[in-house]
Amino acid sequence: MSQPYLTAALYQFIDLPEFAQWQQPLQALCDQHQVKGLLLLAHEGINGTIAGPPGDVQAVLDWLKRDPRLANLVHKEAHADHNPFYRMRVRLKQEIVTLGVPALNPALNAGQYVKPEDWNALISQPDVVLVDTRNDYEVGIGSFEGAVNPHTKSFTEFPQWVAEQSQPGGALHGKQKVAMFCTGGIRCEKSTAYMKTQGFEDVYHLEGGILKYLETVDADESMWWGDCFVFDERVSVGHGLVRGPHQLCRSCRMPLGADELAHAHYVRGVACPYCHGSRTPEQLQSLAERQRQMDLAQERGDTHLGHTQASSQQSRQQKVAAQQEALQGLPVLYSFRRCPYAMRARLALAYAGIACQLREVVLKDKPQALLDASPKASVPVLVLADGTVLEESLEIMLWALRQNDPDQWLRPTAGSLDEMQALIARHDSEFKPALDRCKYPSRYPQEDAVAAAATAQAFLAALNRQLSTSGYLYGRDPSLADMAIRPFVRQFAGIDEAAWQNHPWPHLQAWLLRLTDSALFEQVMEKYPAWHPDEAGVLFR
Template identity: 65%
Template sequence: MSNQYLVAALYKFVHLSDFADLRAPLLAFCEARDVRGTLLLAEEGINGTIAGPEQGIRAVLAHLRQDPRLASLEHKESWADSQPFYRMKVKLKREIVTMGVPNIHAATMAGQYVRPEDWNELIDDPDVVVVDTRNDYEVSIGTFAGAVNPKTASFTEFPEWVKEQSREGGVLHGKARIAMFCTGGIRCEKSTAYLRTQGFDNVYHLEGGILKYLETVPEENSRWNGQCFVFDERVSVGHGLRQGEYTFCRACRMPLSLADRESPMYEEGVSCPSCHGKHTEEQLQRFRERQKQVLLARARRQRHIGVRAQQKAQPGPDAPAGAEAAVESRVAARH
């Protein structure tokens, strides 16, 4: 693995009153060790995805855990064949995952953790409502069998969905037990905390998220169907966290399957079945010129970085940290 990059996804809800003061030293520490990605700091905690040489990542994690408030910080690891991020960013935010509802204290109000080894038994119970808290485009490529898809475009839409579905006739109305899951666990910390403020007492969430489940539970025992969307150039992973078949549409950033890429509506770097017919002729010309430069850079075995300035779209506010860097890296030649 000497030629691979270690990717670490981390988060922790904890009160950081001095979070603004942590930014500059943390950025300098990461850059000095050739670690890249994005870390978000807020009064409610830290959230991030970083990648780099193994020694550098281990050093950053140790540095963070030297702070007594972050001593119990957990992270999830995977490997990439090349650096999935262009640069290192440490950003100051109001929330480390944006729900937009004040006074949701996930550090103290989150629901009950369920270990990946115990998750199947919980969701197999017909009296348990299983909810996928991710956005619709993430759910579209994989989810747990029988899970409810709220069909949200952003995590900020989730509270309204809960209110609607709590009314008579809704999927949450009169339900005593609700199980929630997301990619790495961070959204579920907030979503279960929010449900508790709405009067739901028996709320559970998958500890470590889908990624930990796919890493831990043998495929033959799994209730997972499809792939898990991730916010970096791997695009998707499956059981054992093996990289999946999906790529990104460079025009709209939607994940593309092999079938999508065989569609007559797909033009590499220009359009896909999700965005075909939605761009102006001027945009299409710009996309084609960008793709031409990408192919030229690829032929030179270089990454096409110059197109970053053209990318104005941002990931959803609920995306794990690192998604903004992924927006930049998605337009580069695939590694």
């Protein structure tokens, strides 16, 4: 029996200055054809994966190819008996794959393509360094024999890895022939272009990526071991793009194979061997309740919690009651999506995996429940299950991170918690007032706008210098300071995007991109309707 759903993975680097104008019609087209997935649009092109009935997916591809710049758009296909996505999103980005090197142009300067059928011969040459450009957790379930794993958590760490490995004793030192590969080919377009700017002469990349190799090369001739991680509900695929055996841990998002699924620390929807022991009892209870609600919804034939459409058979009153049951006993977060103080609080809560009942506030019409909890009535406000009220964003961040801090935001690889808090305090007292006067000059008619801009730019220039040594404010990894300050720098960058790109702050600009193009930031910037007292809140985690 034929499988009714087609998945199409696609990308192309092109000059697309009007990319923002594509968002609405492309979203409407996908919705019209019941196509789901994720498409990213940026100045440099398009990237994403969509799925739906074959004719409907083809209609979207045909619409894209009507533009001469995308006439030769190539996509990779896979078939399934159900749609691997729950909804459709068309997102605007600064890069369609974030490396954090703004001047790079893969459309003009990428490495040499190598077809899948010629790949084995290339990587078998003894003078070729084979580099897997994917993230560490992806490499863990499959790769090419002999490939170097950079152990990166994010693609933005790749330039630093290249710099380190180009030094004496490094994997790239004295080498000129480098072969690179990734899932679908898009990372390699950028990584090979970057390698050429760093002086590497012979740089190659696998055309179509791992997916095309697995589709093209017979298993008995393959130099690939394991499975290839994919960013949808299939989790992994093998040769012939057949769905692999892996499942996702719903707590930490790690791919789990047979050994992990059989492990004593695996609890479906709650924990796995990778995140066991990193969650508080309250978090484990929340995860277990979420899984219970999903199981009940599946038994009833209702829509998954992540879907955008609700079951037509379930009344509004039933939905509200079910939501209220799921939210019972969770902390209540009063928030406003665009407020950078609320943003920093949500970043910490989401990172720590703390489930909350989110109540989106309309600042011109603050609900009485917020005023009762906090008379000052400025977001964010977090009301804990025991009635304790946290009224300051930094207080909420510290509380969340003390519950769960898997990547050690409170213990940076350089510096201390006291140093981070001192920088945040200086940011809040110096930069934030200057930012307000730059962004809202009409509110401060008596203030010197030029002086405010100078204060803000001096602070940002200092951050750029601090970031130049390691990529983050306190070492090689994100910390409390990075997450507390970046939402405000993002606000400054949005005042005049052209001016922002022209400032001589390359390290600061790349640092901000690492946040705005991250899955964590996308999660905390989800749009929610305004909360009303007679309605259930929204589950946020």
